[in-house]
Amino acid sequence: MRIAVDAMGGDLGPRAAVAGAASAVMADPDLDILLFGPAGQLDDEISRLPRPLVAAASSMDVIDAPGVVRQDQRPAQVLRGEQTTSMSGMLACLARGEAQAGVSAGNTGALMALARRALGMVAGMSRPAISTAIPTRREGRCYLLDLGANVEVEAQRLRDFALMGEVMARRIDGQERPRVGLLNVGVEGTKGTFSVQHADELLRQETALEYLGFVEGDAIFSGDVDVVVCDGFVGNAVLKASEGLARMLVRRVQATFEAHWSSRLVGWLARPALARLRGELDPVRYNGASLLGLDGIVIKSHGSADTAGFHYAVARAAREVTHDLPACLAQELGRRGSVG
Amino acid sequence: MRIAVDAMGGDLGPRAAVAGAASAVMADPDLDILLFGPAGQLDDEISRLPRPLVAAASSMDVIDAPGVVRQDQRPAQVLRGEQTTSMSGMLACLARGEAQAGVSAGNTGALMALARRALGMVAGMSRPAISTAIPTRREGRCYLLDLGANVEVEAQRLRDFALMGEVMARRIDGQERPRVGLLNVGVEGTKGTFSVQHADELLRQETALEYLGFVEGDAIFSGDVDVVVCDGFVGNAVLKASEGLARMLVRRVQATFEAHWSSRLVGWLARPALARLRGELDPVRYNGASLLGLDGIVIKSHGSADTAGFHYAVARAAREVTHDLPACLAQELGRRGSVG
Numbered sequence: 029m030r031i032a033v034d035a036m037g038g039d040l041g042p043r044a045a046v047a048g049a050a051s052a053v054m055a056d057p058d059l060d061i062l063l064f065g066p067a068g069q070l071d072d073e074i075s076r077l078p079r080p081l082v083a084a085a086s087s088m089d090v091i092d093a094p095g096v097v098r099q100d101q102r103p104a105q106v107l108r109g110e111q112t113t114s115m116s117g118m119l120a121c122l123a124r125g126e127a128q129a130g131v132s133a134g135n136t137g138a139l140m141a142l143a144r145r146a147l148g149m150v151a152g153m154s155r156p157a158i159s160t161a162i163p164t165r166r167e168g169r170c171y172l173l174d175l176g177a178n179v180e181v182e183a184q185r186l187r188d189f190a191l192m193g194e195v196m197a198r199r200i201d202g203q204e205r206p207r208v209g210l211l212n213v214g215v216e217g218t219k220g221t222f223s224v225q226h227a228d229e230l231l232r233q234e235t236a237l238e239y240l241g242f243v244e245g246d247a248i249f250s251g252d253v254d255v256v257v258c259d260g261f262v263g264n265a266v267l268k269a270s271e272g273l274a275r276m277l278v279r280r281v282q283a284t285f286e287a288h289w290s291s292r293l294v295g296w297l298a299r300p301a302l303a304r305l306r307g308e309l310d311p312v313r314y315n316g317a318s319l320l321g322l323d324g325i326v327i328k329s330h331g332s333a334d335t336a337g338f339h340y341a342v343a344r345a346a347r348e349v350t351h352d353l354p355a356c357l358a359q360e361l362g363r364r365g366s367v368g
Numbered sequence: 369m370r371i372a373v374d375a376m377g378g379d380l381g382p383r384a385a386v387a388g389a390a391s392a393v394m395a396d397p398d399l400d401i402l403l404f405g406p407a408g409q410l411d412d413e414i415s416r417l418p419r420p421l422v423a424a425a426s427s428m429d430v431i432d433a434p435g436v437v438r439q440d441q442r443p444a445q446v447l448r449g450e451q452t453t454s455m456s457g458m459l460a461c462l463a464r465g466e467a468q469a470g471v472s473a474g475n476t477g478a479l480m481a482l483a484r485r486a487l488g489m490v491a492g493m494s495r496p497a498i499s500t501a502i503p504t505r506r507e508g509r510c511y512l513l514d515l516g517a518n519v520e521v522e523a524q525r526l527r528d529f530a531l532m533g534e535v536m537a538r539r540i541d542g543q544e545r546p547r548v549g550l551l552n553v554g555v556e557g558t559k560g561t562f563s564v565q566h567a568d569e570l571l572r573q574e575t576a577l578e579y580l581g582f583v584e585g586d587a588i589f590s591g592d593v594d595v596v597v598c599d600g601f602v603g604n605a606v607l608k609a610s611e612g613l614a615r616m617l618v619r620r621v622q623a624t625f626e627a628h629w630s631s632r633l634v635g636w637l638a639r640p641a642l643a644r645l646r647g648e649l650d651p652v653r654y655n656g657a658s659l660l661g662l663d664g665i666v667i668k669s670h671g672s673a674d675t676a677g678f679h680y681a682v683a684r685a686a687r688e689v690t691h692d693l694p695a696c697l698a699q700e701l702g703r704r705g706s707v708g
């Protein structure tokens with residue numbers, strides 16, 4: 029299986045992307061990686077791989093792409109610009125069928141627009157939705173979508189988000205009957221905007237769906253729902269607030285132990301547990317986000333993803349390839365005929 | 369100073385309200401409390417106050433109000449109904465000037481509607497906004513508003529939220545120049561809905577305001593902004609998601625120590641620190657929320673507030689009385705003439 033990786037555009041530069049892809053290869057030796065970016069820079073990073081990852085170098089090839097899509101570029105500008113960037117190179121490679129999935133930590137809006145043009149959509153979807161799996165209580169996960177810049181979303185799009193998220197949870201994670209909730213300001217049927225009210229009506233007509241009705245924000249983490257649907261403005265705000273809160277709480281945990289522990293001995297003994305905790309307390313950062321509805325597999329890695337973050341994004345891409353997510357969506361939603 | 373407390377309507381029943389009010393009196397002996405609810409039930413709760421709070425009973429009076437506003441009642445229904453509830457009794461007492469502030473953990477929509485009718489608005493505001501102080505890094509706090517059910521908010525209302533939140537941070541918390549941010553899906557000027565774009569233009573014209581422009585969700589907890597403004601749908605979703613995440617993380621912290629600690633001795637030694645941590649890890653639950661823009665002071669306590677939660681809500685009410693928040697809003701925003 030070959031995964032194309034846009035190695036540029038993440039906050040930590042190509043080192044995190046190259047090391048993360050290498051780490052994913054070490055965990056899954058069937059993976060081949062194509063790295064897109066300035067060849068000299070990427071070759072340098074490969075030669076500097078830490079010793080435990082060196083063996084992965086033989087499964088990684090570099091494709092020279094001199095340009096980089098900047099974070100502050102507008103999608104329309106990127107669409108019009110020269111297609112010599114690492115992002116457009118990665119997507120063109122997917123479009124030619126030379127890789128089965130792509131990963132990028134770059135500009136989300138540009139990635140959505142370029143991917144849509146390069147790969148097209150399935151099942152009558154108009155634009156990609158973005159979804160990520162958020163860890164919940166009881167070792168569960170909840171897909172939250174949309175997280176993209178799709179603001180002011182009409183009811184039909186919210187319904188489509190629900191259907192796509194449900195297919196992903198069922199086909200990729202093997203959940204038998206994913207429970208779907210529509211995010212609202214109250215669980216009572218009378219609350220919320222017109223589009224949320226209308227989307228609720230549409231979803232109640234989807235008799236094959238395990239639709240729970242309205243849920244509130246805390247349901248995302250409760251473990252009681254598998255797919256939570258909202259517009260891209262709300263989803264983006266919720267996801268970023270959760271990241272900020274998790275970061276703050278990590279500091280509080282550390283400060284609590286540093287400030288209050290009655291003896292240094294106990295603080296020292298607690299160190300391994302605290303180290304593990306730090307890794308667990310940032311639950312939203314380490315999962316790639318799927319661009320759903322594309323006729324292809326593209327994973328958006330978090331902008332600030334480190335080696336572990338890229339590793340997970342590449343592994344997520346491989347998982348969606350194994351289950352052929354676009355074919356699942358096309359088959360299940362295209363056949364319905366009512367989406368789009 | 370006299371605070372009127374609607375003792376009914378919280379998830380934990382009148383016991384938490386009565387004990388919380390008593391706890392606030394113990395901390396501030398200048399407080400008098402009027403408790404509204406079924407007299408027999410409230411007298412019972414007063415007689416059952418735990419020993420450290422018994423002395424507060426002499427500062428607490430019960431006003432019989434047999435009815436209770438249920439959580440599932442619509443505001444319009446409550447407005448039309450008989451005004452014999454603990455909530456309407458508390459508000460009528462405020463309107464008559466027999467108490468300087470009111471506290472309720474009941475139905476938020478009903479509280480907003482009844483309070484608006486009973487007390488009226490200041491400075492041309494059309495409806496109350498709801499705001500709460502969220503703990504941030506570096507021991508700071510950030511006011512988030514609106515948290516109410518004001519969905520689909522136009523730009524002028526977002527501007528009003530910003531102005532009211534700024535007055536609260538400056539006059540109540542004594543911040544010299546509160547920094548105000550407008551929540552959006554990106555900090556770039558080109559993103560977001562029409563109303564967010566338009567509100568940004570309006571806020572740029574408020575030259576007296578320390579307006580930072582667009583901020584993303586993680587800014588709420590970063591300590592870099594003192595007031596974050598959004599519509600009530602987004603604010604409600606963000607607040608409730610934060611509550612859910614905090615609860616999940618509390619469980620993870622506990623599980624980490626229970627599962628991994630190499631010795632029971634260390635786990636036992638860590639117990640006091642973990643207990644402190646549990647209290648700190650639920651930062652959004654223990655602050656009362658202010659109903660801003662009313663010609664009166666009403667604090668909404670969290671529906672699931674326990675004794676400590678009610679204590680903080682009563683203390684918050686007292687603080688707003690001391691600084692006469694409605695007069696500050698009327699003076700600063702009324703004089704401007706451009707609000708409403």
